[in-house]
Amino acid sequence: MSDSISSCARAATAEEARYRIDRPIEGRSARIIALDDEAAEVVRRVAEMPWGRSRFFPNADEFQPGAELDDADVAILIATSDADGDAGGAIARACAERGIMVAGLILGERLEVADAVAALRPYARNLMVTEDEDDVAAVLTALRA
């Protein structure tokens, strides 16, 4: 190995990438909670896919923050145009008390879901507005849910 090659040039090669430590990455424990009936259908469909330690709640009323958030890493609120903003707010406040990140995925045409976006905006640190239901699974996969 020549000393004339800089540290960065040497380290950035594909060959050197093979020596990166390959340690298993633990998945995140997510809580995926629907805030309205249409979102509940989406959550039921997504829940049928293989996931790790995450848990799915098609009905926000059945979500008990005290028990369900104990070992959670992130809460993902799924909503459509009929989102129950109060329920979302209550869950988000419970998450905030525990230092748990809240994200919102709002499905539908932008103008039709404007109220749902406004209801979640104060609480969800990350909001995605999308017409593509597949984005729910894409986000969960990316987060190793």
Add this chain to the structure above:
Amino acid sequence: MLKAEVNELLTRTGPGTAMGELFRRYWLPAALAEELPEPGGPPVRVKILGERLIAFRSAEGELGLIDEFCAHRGASLWFGKVEGCGLRCAYHGWKYATDGRCLEVPSEPENSNFASKVKLTGYPLVELGDVLWTYLGEPDSRPPLPEFEWIHVPADQAFTSKRWQESNWLQALEGGIDSSHVSWLHSGGLKNDPLFKGAKGNEYNLNDLRPFFEVADADGGLFVGARRNAEDGKYYWRITPYVLPSFTMVPPRGDHPVHGHFWVPIDDENCWVYTFDYHPTRALTPEELQAMKDGYGVHSRNIPGTYRPAENKDVDYLIDRAAQKRGETFSGVRGIAQQDASLQESMGPIVDRTKERLVSSDTGIIKARQKLRKAVEALRDEGVAPPGVDPAHHRVRSAAIVLPQAESFIDSARDAVAVRPGERHVSV
């Protein structure tokens, strides 16, 4: 995290790959106009999407982009000489037109028609703004010319530079979508850079290091809004448009020019970053132009006579640990462009996204990947033209705006993120 097969799908752009076919549906920057400054001047090498080409401007001023290698013995036409309407190979004198047709084979009889049977691959090359644009796809699918605002304002209102980045195109592009790194990696620039400093928005940036993010679909791609606290009852929004396949704009600051990037694969382990600044309503000042040429703002300080940044991996990016310790730069690397490139190149030529640990603030990146994946698969499986091909999708702006807390960034800023010729950009 991405599955390995999806990472492969999105990062490989050579001929015959699915992502390569997607890129071949768009007009792409192939070179700066300054690289072919005059008719009859020397040709330049161009490598794009894994294809080696030669660009030249004929003596009549017509632009050509053709296979780099002579059809005869495979010698590089870079050594050739522009003569009249074509480029003549330095080896045996074969001459090619700007579209790749062979015009002369001097060793053949004068009345031979052999030359008419020889053709090199040729692509269109068009000058728009400071950039020479090409289209590498099937002629039947060629879209209208691009309508990005920066290439259509008067020449004295825009500046474009170019730099070589030694990494796959996607990890470079993702830096342009990822707003959450700005308050950290680029924090020094907000205070000191002549193309950023003095804006009211900088105070909001530096006073709130934990922005909220919103991602919204757009016809041509996405809008990513980063929200920070402003005065009572208001939020400061920085809005970044992304247009497929690889165009991003940076939210502006004050009355400084607005800027952005077009990321173009050279091959799978290298890309060109075309970086522009423009002002929609006024000429750039001499001071602004000089600052851009000196590598301030989002431009790079290149080694003279090249498009390789002075701060490159072979010199450890000229890292200045003392400046890092003093807090002048967060990483010790000078300049926003190479602050980004140094970290993106450190990931390796093609980052292994199966080993990532994304968090929910990465939703912009997650959504952009998803848009790309869907577009690639729709084109490959059903022949659907991808978002961003339609020039109407190009007419977007970035914006920096203060809005009441109850308002949606994308609806309240609808006018701000659209091109309005002759009207100033919305900036704080």
